[in-house]
Amino acid sequence: MNAVEAMQWRYAVKAMNGEKVSDEKVERILEAIRLAPSSSGLQPYELLVVTNPELKSELKPAAHNQSQVEDCSHLLVFAAWDTYTADRINAWFDLVNEVRGNQGEGWEKYRNSILNSYVPRAAEVNFEHASKQVYIALGIAMLAAAMEEVDCTPMEGFIPAEVDRILGLEAKGLKSVLLLPLGYRNPEKDYLINAKKVRKSMSDFVHEVK
Secondary structure: OOHHHHHHHOOEOOOEOOOOOOHHHHHHHHHHHHOOOOHHHOOOEEEEEEOOHHHHHHHHHHHOOOHHHHHOOEEEEEEEEOOOOHHHHHHHHHHHHHHHOOOOHHHHHHHHHHHHHHOOOOHHHHHHHHHHHHHHHHHHHHHHHHHOOOEEOOEOOOOHHHHHHHHOOHHHOEEEEEEEEEEOEOOOOOOOOOOOOOOOOHHHHOOOOO
């Protein structure tokens, strides 16, 4: 499928059948997420992949008992940095220098600019900024899954504090932002499976500015 066909095929699946997604498909989806762009390239989030049935069952109540959390093949948990720190920012800039070679004086000035701008800010402001980067990755993830003909359901409807507690995220300096169950639709239980996709018309949605 091309990107448009994939987006026409996908929808927010309401019931999954528990079938396992192949390792090859999951690896390609995860790699697409890893390659997603982010502000200044910092990738201020991490991805947890939950496959343990007992752990998925434990997480289900924190997601208001949405069945996909338990019935999916792989549950992706997008967790953003709780704040920007000098160590985190420097680790990224050092990695760039390692991969690309020393980037010179201009690059180091940019490093200092980011450090001076991000580090002094309140943790809440930094977490909000980091969380926005997660949504970019989510879009990539959903398209990648659709192109693999793997169903998914993006979820904001969960209790982050509970997910953080169950997965021990606080100790890692992370906070959960989004859940994305991966799996396959259950035709017998999913009331949306035959529903027509509803979007604004192109003329109502796209406005050309000349």
